Amino acid sequence: MVLKNQLEFLGLRVTVHDQPLPPLGESVDILFFDADGGQTESEEAHREVDFPVVALIGSETPSRLQAMLARQPSAYLMKPIRSTGIYASLAIATHQFSTLQAMRRKLASAEERLRSRRLLLAATLQIMKQAQVDEAEAFRILRRTAMFHRQTIEGVSAQILAGEFPLPRLLVG
Amino acid sequence: MAKRRRETIHLGVLYSLTGPYGLVGREMLNGLTLAVEQVNASTEFDFQFAPLVFDPGGDLQNYQEHCELLIRDKGVRHIVGCYTSASRKQVLPLIERYDRLLWHSARYEGFENSDNVIYVGAAPNQHVVPLARHMIETLGTSVYCVGANYLWTWETNRVLQEIVSAAGGEIIAKRLVALWDTEIGHIIREIIERRPPIIFNTLVGEASYRFYRDLHRALSRSGGPRPPILSCSLCEPELRLIGPRASVGHVTSSVYFSSIDTPENRSFVRRYREMFGSSNLPSVDAEASYLCGLLLARAIRRAGSTDVQSVRTAVWRDELQAPQGLVKVDPENNHCYLTPRLARSRAGFSFEILDTAPAPVKPDPYLTWLELDDLARGARGRPGREALAGANLRVVK
Numbered sequence: 001m002v003l004k005n006q007l008e009f010l011g012l013r014v015t016v017h018d019q020p021l022p023p024l025g026e027s028v029d030i031l032f033f034d035a036d037g038g039q040t041e042s043e044e045a046h047r048e049v050d051f052p053v054v055a056l057i058g059s060e061t062p063s064r065l066q067a068m069l070a071r072q073p074s075a076y077l078m079k080p081i082r083s084t085g086i087y088a089s090l091a092i093a094t095h096q097f098s099t100l101q102a103m104r105r106k107l108a109s110a111e112e113r114l115r116s117r118r119l120l121l122a123a124t125l126q127i128m129k130q131a132q133v134d135e136a137e138a139f140r141i142l143r144r145t146a147m148f149h150r151q152t153i154e155g156v157s158a159q160i161l162a163g164e165f166p167l168p169r170l171l172v173g
Numbered sequence: 174m175a176k177r178r179r180e181t182i183h184l185g186v187l188y189s190l191t192g193p194y195g196l197v198g199r200e201m202l203n204g205l206t207l208a209v210e211q212v213n214a215s216t217e218f219d220f221q222f223a224p225l226v227f228d229p230g231g232d233l234q235n236y237q238e239h240c241e242l243l244i245r246d247k248g249v250r251h252i253v254g255c256y257t258s259a260s261r262k263q264v265l266p267l268i269e270r271y272d273r274l275l276w277h278s279a280r281y282e283g284f285e286n287s288d289n290v291i292y293v294g295a296a297p298n299q300h301v302v303p304l305a306r307h308m309i310e311t312l313g314t315s316v317y318c319v320g321a322n323y324l325w326t327w328e329t330n331r332v333l334q335e336i337v338s339a340a341g342g343e344i345i346a347k348r349l350v351a352l353w354d355t356e357i358g359h360i361i362r363e364i365i366e367r368r369p370p371i372i373f374n375t376l377v378g379e380a381s382y383r384f385y386r387d388l389h390r391a392l393s394r395s396g397g398p399r400p401p402i403l404s405c406s407l408c409e410p411e412l413r414l415i416g417p418r419a420s421v422g423h424v425t426s427s428v429y430f431s432s433i434d435t436p437e438n439r440s441f442v443r444r445y446r447e448m449f450g451s452s453n454l455p456s457v458d459a460e461a462s463y464l465c466g467l468l469l470a471r472a473i474r475r476a477g478s479t480d481v482q483s484v485r486t487a488v489w490r491d492e493l494q495a496p497q498g499l500v501k502v503d504p505e506n507n508h509c510y511l512t513p514r515l516a517r518s519r520a521g522f523s524f525e526i527l528d529t530a531p532a533p534v535k536p537d538p539y540l541t542w543l544e545l546d547d548l549a550r551g552a553r554g555r556p557g558r559e560a561l562a563g564a565n566l567r568v569v570k
Contacts, residue, residue, distance in 0.1 A: 036262070058262050061284040063327040080266035 003032060006083045010090070030093060032056060035068035052097035054089050056081060074100065116154035123157035130167050141170055182479055184209070184224045185243035187254030187264070192231025193353050193378050196410060197256055197458050201278050202226065203449050204459035205253055208466025218474055222466070225249065233263045240264040244271050250479045253465045255279060258324050265290070274481050276469055278461035280405070282328035283538040291488060292508040293461050293468065295428050298537040300405040301329045303513040304426035305336040307528065308371060308403060309552040314342020317369030319360055319376060319384065321352045326375040329405060332540070333373060339545035340552035345369045355380045361387050365395050372402045382415045389419035408456035412522040423518045428511040429457040429497045430524040438496035454523060460496050467493060468502070499533050508536030
């Protein structure tokens with residue numbers, strides 16, 4: 001099979017599975033799948049992928065394309081598979097996948113910060129009341145404390161609200 | 174034009190005459206044979222076709238091997254063949270690599286336009302779209318879909334769903350069996366229980382015939398209205414296989430029925446019966462493969478050669494008065510202008526034509542020009558669900 005030969009030529013260790021896929025475990029770095037095989041989207045397809053996926057596409061009918069996209073490919077090859085393009089697909093898939101992972105991490109982090117906004121507000125209000133300062137000064141205190149203790153503002157806010165930072169300690173920095 | 178000696182042109186033929194869709198394969202071979210005989214007997218062509226027929230028996234590997242043999246060993250330039258899209262996808266890389274021409278007689282789900290294929294079978298805007306339009310305008314917008322787990326079912330269901338949704342309707346259920354699995358009892362039971370007003374059937378082969386028979390029997394036993402069963406593939410020879418009572422009253426969308434009343438078709442049907450038996454009526458697949466043979470012959474004559482590029486350019490310029498009406502190849506996509514029709518099966522294993530498109534329809538394999546708003550508008554003023562059950566179809570035109 002052209003794909004297997006070329007991938008081995010490029011130094012990859014190749015295992016061929018029939019669909020539906022068995023659980024793949026830790027050892028897989030990249031998956032090539034036949035987009036023409038199997039049925040419509042399955043639950044398995046929508047799971048978040050842990051490694052780059054490359055689709056092998058024969059049929060361009062929309063139902064096949066939808067089923068293919070549900071498996072979140074980072075690159076694709078059109079059938080008939082030739083040796084040309086396989087190396088490029090490895091490059092594109094790994095790049096796209098790492099970009100995707102980076103964005104996922106950023107997104108997770110941003111969502112976390114969004115959830116923590118209430119905490120931040122509550123902590124700021126508490127400092128304003130206790131230290132009798134305005135909002136800007138309260139926020140400065142909060143930020144200084146976080147920096148000094150090498151924590152996130154959100155983390156320190158939670159601790160302040162839990163009573164772990166009595167006022168004198170806060171003002172000292 | 175200079176007189177040339179009557180040379181022999183070898184024509185590759187790849188139809189499965191045995192196997193799960195041997196019936197269709199034999200139909201298509203019949204149609205092609207009729208064309209070959211016609212060309213060979215005619216003084217208007219200065220060559221003879223010699224078909225090299227291979228039967229892959231429905232096996233994809235056989236398609237591959239036979240196609241290689243035809244191209245590499247026998248040196249044929251033109252191959253008439255394939256029925257399932259899987260078989261076409263299998264041989265297409267070979268056909269493209271060696272720059273041959275595949276004459277494709279089967280209707281299919283679209284989304285392809287290879288330079289090395291002439292698609293003579295209907296494209297989706299010529300089969301499922303007219304059926305959907307007819308359904309939402311005259312029958313209703315709630316439909317129960319039954320089919321097999323393969324591309325034809327997935328895609329035609331998808332198009333039907335898009336149109337039905339745009340018209341504010343719903344797909345009541347989609348029930349699929351494994352391809353070639355004939356166990357449909359659970360679907361019959363569900364239909365009797367839920368009584369959908371309309372059924373859309375994309376089953377193929379024995380499963381389909383069993384479905385019509387068993388549902389007919391179950392409805393007779395349980396009483397109540399019979400929902401119309403719609404299809405894009407039910408054809409004359411299949412009516413015979415389903416049986417005299419169960420085969421009546423089903424609506425099919427197709428570009429050809431043997432009951433088309435034109436001089437060309439009457440002649441075609443007469444010659445078909447003379448050659449293949451008076452109890453046999455040609456189906457849409459037989460007409461399409463007949464057209465493949467004629468279009469190819471006329472293109473070779475026009476080009477003065479079998480060279481693929483010349484023949485392709487020549488066929489783009491042809492206009493053929495086919496049994497179904499005027500047929501020509503669209504140079505934009507290598508598909509054909511064809512005339513969609515809607516018909517209802519009647520006693521005697523033939524169809525009564527209900528509606529004919531006013532002119533041949535330009536092929537749109539990628540459904541680029543599908544106008545969902547126009548289609549949806551037609552659904553307004555349709556009778557309600559209860560009124561439809563058991564209602565007779567009214568003639569649209």
